[in-house]
Amino acid sequence: MTFVPDWVVSLTATIIVIGTCSSWLVVEIVRLRRALREPDRTPERSDRIFGSIISSMIMIVGLVGAALFNLT
């Protein structure tokens, strides 16, 4: 069952992925820089740093995927 042309769904998905991943990647990079500047080397700080690195990886995977989907 289709309500709208398939390209509309593809475009919607692409906009969601690029919009979310690019903005979230910027947020995570800022969080990572802040966490790296903190002087206290606590487990919570390590957790935040690792979380930001993983989150950045997820966003990069999303952006690369969106590029592959639209450019190939």
Next chain:
Amino acid sequence: VREPSIVNPANAVTLLRGLSIFPLAYFVHQDWRQPAFAVLLVGGFMDLVDGWVAKAFDCRTAFGAVFDSITDGILYGSSLVVLAAYGWAPAWPVAVILGLGVINAVFRVLYSRRVGRTVNYHSVAMERLTGNLAFLIGFAIVASLVWYYFIACAVIMAVVVVHDAKRMLVDPVPAPAPVSS
């Protein structure tokens, strides 16, 4: 200060989001990709709305936070199973992702035993990864580079589970919070 009732608008929105697995499964069964995608978008929006509703109605509770996490786990886990069962998602990466999720849950129980009290292990990376599962389901529904996204997610999840396992099972546990008199 009186704790708000667990029967509140925010938890109602969360429950409704959890129940969206049924229309999603129905649309997958009918091979209707666009309605399934619409259900996923509405579910994602409701995930934002329940936080806003909790703030607006001042009904944030500890139960609500746990209920939200459990709903995410059940909704995303069962969605992945449904998608894999109907061939919309690759079976073995889904099995790896769900298997790692179960292993992580077992480690959390062991961590709780090490600490000696009921405690929810906090992992920023796992939180981010759980949020990513909604996107993963979306990619499967719109049939966009499904193998690429699922294998990438399985690899990243394996890294996170190994990292968290070290923290939960090897690293020293935090000291109990001081009890105020």
